[in-house]
Amino acid sequence: MSSVAVSALEPGIAPDRSPGKKVSSKTGMKSLNRLVRQPILLITVLSVFVLLFIFVVLPMFNVIKIAFSDENGFTWDYLIKGLSKPVYQRTFLRSIILGVIVAFTSTAVGYLFAFATTRTEMKGKKFFNIMATLPIISPPFVVSLSIIFLFGRQGLITRGLLGIKDANVYGLPGLVVVQTMSFFPVAYMTLRGILMSLDDSVEDAAFSMGASRGRIFRTVTLPLTMPGIISALLLVFIQSMEDFSNPAVIGGGFSTLSVDAYRIINGMNDMNMGCMLAIMLLAPTVCAYLLQKYWMRKKSFVTVSGKPTQARRKLHEKHIVYPLFAGCCFFTGVIILLYGTVLMGAFVQTWGVNYVLTLKHFSYVLTLGAGVIKNSVILAAVAAPIGGFLGMVIAYLTVRQRFPGRRLMEIASMLMFAIPGIVSCIGYVATFNTKPLLLTGTAVILVATFTFRNIPVAIESGTSTLLQIDTSIDEAATISGAGTWYSFRTITLPMLRNAFLSGLTYSFVRAMTAVSAVILLISPHWNLATTKVFALFEASQFSDAAAYVVIMIVIILAAMGIINLLVNLLLKPRAKAPSAEAVEAALQAQGSSK
Amino acid sequence: MTTTDTIAAVKTTSTPSATSKTAGTVGSLKDFSSQSSGVRLVDITKVFPTPEGTGETIAVNNVNLDVEDGELVTLLGPSGCGKTTTLRMVSGFEYPSAGHIYIGNRDVANVPPNKRGIAMVFQSYALFPHMSIWENVAYGLRTRKLPKEEVIARTDKVLKLMDIAQYQRRFPNQLSGGQQQRVALARAVVIEPAVLLFDEPLSNLDAKLRERMRDELRSLQQRLGITSIYVTHDQAEAMAISDRVVIMKDGNLVQAGSPEDIYEYPTSTFVANFIGKANFVTATFVRKDGPAAIVRVPGEDVELVIPKPGKIEFKEGARCCLAFRPEHVALSRSGQGFPGQVTRATYFGDMVEYVVETKTASLTIEVNNPQISERFAVGDMVHAALDMDCVRLLADDAPVVE
Known part of the structure; x- marks a missing residue:
């Protein structure tokens, strides 16, 4: 009966463990062969590579090429200039100093909010959470604008309340405040994630051994959240370094790399030096990005132990909660003040002189600026789904498929995250102003820049979602007969719904609010709202700028609602099954056909 | 081939009891095994690179196995013995480094998993969380672009067979473990597979339910008569459901035989110690x-x-x-x-x-x-x-x- 051929197997004799000489893990089906067998997959992989090459790798390569060449070819001149000329040295140093200061202040504020909302039993935690994430979706210039409104020459506080005649808000202190209020949400989000995944039973364990709350914080909580803190510091540092809009309008004499690179190219027409400054900016941000990746990889020693079995009583001692609460209230108050000021600034006649309410700024914006707002919305609306979808595709390819160059695709697609907007902008200018890639002045170049600058976030959220989904779900689809595309469409994409939604929203918001990445790419035909606001700043038309910003906030909020609605409507799972009649009819049809 | 005759005989004798239970509405259970065929592994070897990338490990070493049509064969062994790798090579998710796999008489070396006409029940069930039970079960039929009536009729038949028709409008997370298990089985059976693969399908259930599902699964497999390969590390489970048990260790096939054979006449101290x-x-x-x-x-x-x-x-x-x-x-x-x-x-x-x-x-x-x-x-x-x-x-x- 037994038809099993037992090979190489005499009982008690150790079987020969070495297979035939030709056999190795390389023989059999190779990943390349597998790819060739699935033409759709192959085409997708190749097109993604081509797109990433043209829109990510090539621009960066050109920045480096231009920085190291002049009419006669290769040269070190610009590097030497950049490193030795005091003006560039000072700019470089200032950028770094600003980045470091803001990294620490933002992380401190972010930690306060993150700790208060995750670790204590405080009232209003949800409210604080919303307030601390709000600045992420806000257009640029908001904080700068209200700081000028409040503390500028015509400032409500400086002039109106304190009577100071020539208050100077421009420079390092103003920048630190503005950037801290703009970027602490980045630190907050990072730290909140870390603090939430921290199992509070370790703190309880320390408490039960007699440690005081302060001691627990110093010896347990703080060390365990250290990777998060360092990660937050680095992320904010990158944000501060690459920030263009705030230093451009409120830096005054305090020059930073991103602004100087722009001014050198735009004002002095010196592309080579501009590229060199871009590289001087790129180097620290890329280093910080790589360091951050390294730190987050080590975060695994955070005690993640799934869901706690029971809700624990969190910190509730008054002497701890009250100061934290006061701190949160203070910063929330500042945020409300900042946004309120802008809102008010958009409605008053002349700030600092005449506070009579008026709609004239809005009518100004809507008559003269309707076109640019429309441009911004259209381009963002085109770029967001492309970016969201491409992000899901790349996440799927890099997580779920095996093909040569997979790691390369992963790196290239995430690269843009570490590249400051002005650097990618310069790269695009350098790459797309000659044939065959002549795109300057078109809408395509703007859509491309939005798409590729914003996919990293879509990819990141898609990847983390996919990593949580058991591979066997994909395998179940495959074994049921589904090909790669069918399985992606029916299984992967619907399950990536939330990741797709956040990718879509993020892409839209970022496209609406981008400044530095597009500042050199706009053309008279395709001007954008953000660059228009920048121009109004230069002309000191602050109230008109405020009206723009208010309209943009309204559009962003409306768009978020619409995207949410659309994705829910289109992709929300519904429990489907045929009706009893349909089943009956089908059974009859089958019966008669047999 | 005398063996096929006996199998056919077994099938016909097993169907009456099944049809009597689900007579009328469901039709013949024999349909489910219409595509069923034997599986033959010839000199199968699988070599993986080690995680460090420095060398290679042999996961499956020169295994030969012949599974007859309609038979349920269990691959049993401690973790890391190569049983899951063997199963995954039959499914097509892994490709053998050497050797041949035949499903029926077809060498499937160049056939991707979605074209092999086989079905698999996963350890985690792998139900599609965003689809209703009906959609889950109908999935394999819909990928085949069958006419709508046929999809509905065949899905309905399996839903009734598995006694889950009343849940067809629910999502998987709204079902209990045992019900999810049945959905997974229904989704596998509905495509009338050549072979049914089981990757430790019961290990997520608690002990009592595991025993019940084990018996249910065995009786279903016998009634349907679909060739099955079943991977488990639980020797009691293997004994209870198998026509034949194949014991593996360190990538080698150590012994194969009926449960009685294996228990009463182990050929090595390893088998004697592993079974009982x-x-x-x-x-x-x-x-x-x-x-x-x-x-x-x-x-x-x-x-x-x-x-x-x-x-x-x-x-x-x-x-x-x-x-x-x-x-x-x-x-x-x-x-x-x-x-x-x-x-x-x-x-x-x-x-x-x-x-x-x-x-x-x-x-x-x-x-x-x-x-x-x-x-x-x-x-x-x-x-x-x-x-x-x-x-x-x-x-x-x-x-x-x-």
Whole structure:
């Protein structure tokens, strides 16, 4: 009966463990062969590579090429200039100093909010959470604008309340405040994630051994959240370094790399030096990005132990909660003040002189600026789904498929995250102003820049979602007969719904609010709202700028609602099954056909 | 082929009971095995690169296996023995480094998993969380672009067969573990697969439900008659559901046979120890006496006659190993057998397990029904008498005693 051929197997004799000489893990089906067998997959992989090459790798390569060449070819001149000329040295140093200061202040504020909302039993935690994430979706210039409104020459506080005649808000202190209020949400989000995944039973364990709350914080909580803190510091540092809009309008004499690179190219027409400054900016941000990746990889020693079995009583001692609460209230108050000021600034006649309410700024914006707002919305609306979808595709390819160059695709697609907007902008200018890639002045170049600058976030959220989904779900689809595309469409994409939604929203918001990445790419035909606001700043038309910003906030909020609605409507799972009649009819049809 | 005839006979005899249960609405259960076919693995080897990328490990080493049409074969072994890799090669998710796989008479080396016409039940069930139960079950039919009526009719048939038709509008997370298990099975069966693969499908269920689902699964497989390959590390599960058990260790196929065969005639100390418990006593082979073997246990001054030693041949004077089960030993205070001392007694309710130290070995002995049989205490001097009919002779390769 037994038809099993037992090979190489005499009982008690150790079987020969070495297979035939030709056999190795390389023989059999190779990943390349597998790819060739699935033409759709192959085409997708190749097109993604081509797109990433043209829109990510090539621009960066050109920045480096231009920085190291002049009419006669290769040269070190610009590097030497950049490193030795005091003006560039000072700019470089200032950028770094600003980045470091803001990294620490933002992380401190972010930690306060993150700790208060995750670790204590405080009232209003949800409210604080919303307030601390709000600045992420806000257009640029908001904080700068209200700081000028409040503390500028015509400032409500400086002039109106304190009577100071020539208050100077421009420079390092103003920048630190503005950037801290703009970027602490980045630190907050990072730290909140870390603090939430921290199992509070370790703190309880320390408490039960007699440690005081302060001691627990110093010896347990703080060390365990250290990777998060360092990660937050680095992320904010990158944000501060690459920030263009705030230093451009409120830096005054305090020059930073991103602004100087722009001014050198735009004002002095010196592309080579501009590229060199871009590289001087790129180097620290890329280093910080790589360091951050390294730190987050080590975060695994955070005690993640799934869901706690029971809700624990969190910190509730008054002497701890009250100061934290006061701190949160203070910063929330500042945020409300900042946004309120802008809102008010958009409605008053002349700030600092005449506070009579008026709609004239809005009518100004809507008559003269309707076109640019429309441009911004259209381009963002085109770029967001492309970016969201491409992000899901790349996440799927890099997580779920095996093909040569997979790691390369992963790196290239995430690269843009570490590249400051002005650097990618310069790269695009350098790459797309000659044939065959002549795109300057078109809408395509703007859509491309939005798409590729914003996919990293879509990819990141898609990847983390996919990593949580058991591979066997994909395998179940495959074994049921589904090909790669069918399985992606029916299984992967619907399950990536939330990741797709956040990718879509993020892409839209970022496209609406981008400044530095597009500042050199706009053309008279395709001007954008953000660059228009920048121009109004230069002309000191602050109230008109405020009206723009208010309209943009309204559009962003409306768009978020619409995207949410659309994705829910289109992709929300519904429990489907045929009706009893349909089943009956089908059974009859089958019966008669047999 | 006489084997196919017998299988066909089995199928026809098994269907009436099934049709009588689900008569009328469902139609013939034979439909489900219409595509069923045998599976043949020829010299299958799988080599993986080590995680460090420095070398290679052999996950499956030159395995040959022939699964007949309609048969349920279990791949059993400790974790890391290569059983799952073997299954995944049949499914097509892994490609063998060497060797051939035939489904029916077709070499499937160049057939991707979605074209193999096979189905798989996953350890985690892998139900599509965003689809209703109906959509989950119909998925395989819809990928095949079948006409709508056929999809509806066939899905309906399986939903009723599995007794989950009333849940068809629910999502997987709204079902219990056992119901999810049935959905997973329904989704696999509905495509009328050539082979049904099971990757430890019951390991996520609690003990009681696991036993029930095990019996349900077995009876279903017998009624439908679809060729099945079943991977598990649970030897009781393997014994309970299999036509044939294949035991693997370190990538090698160690022994294959019916559950009785494997339990009663293990060919190695590994198998004897892995399936159930076993005692091993080192001995010297004296001579053959017809079918029986005569051995001498060092230290015990007797020659033992073993009537059914098994198939392994020994030279005279060679070292060998007596293997016997804990239930094959009788304990008494005086009388026959090896003298020894009780060093541990564990009460389990249905039996008492004793550990008895003899001059040469430490024996595990089970005495059933302790309420009526004699009890011994730690320290008692006893005699352990073997039931010689149940003793086998194996190569002495120092089994690992846990």
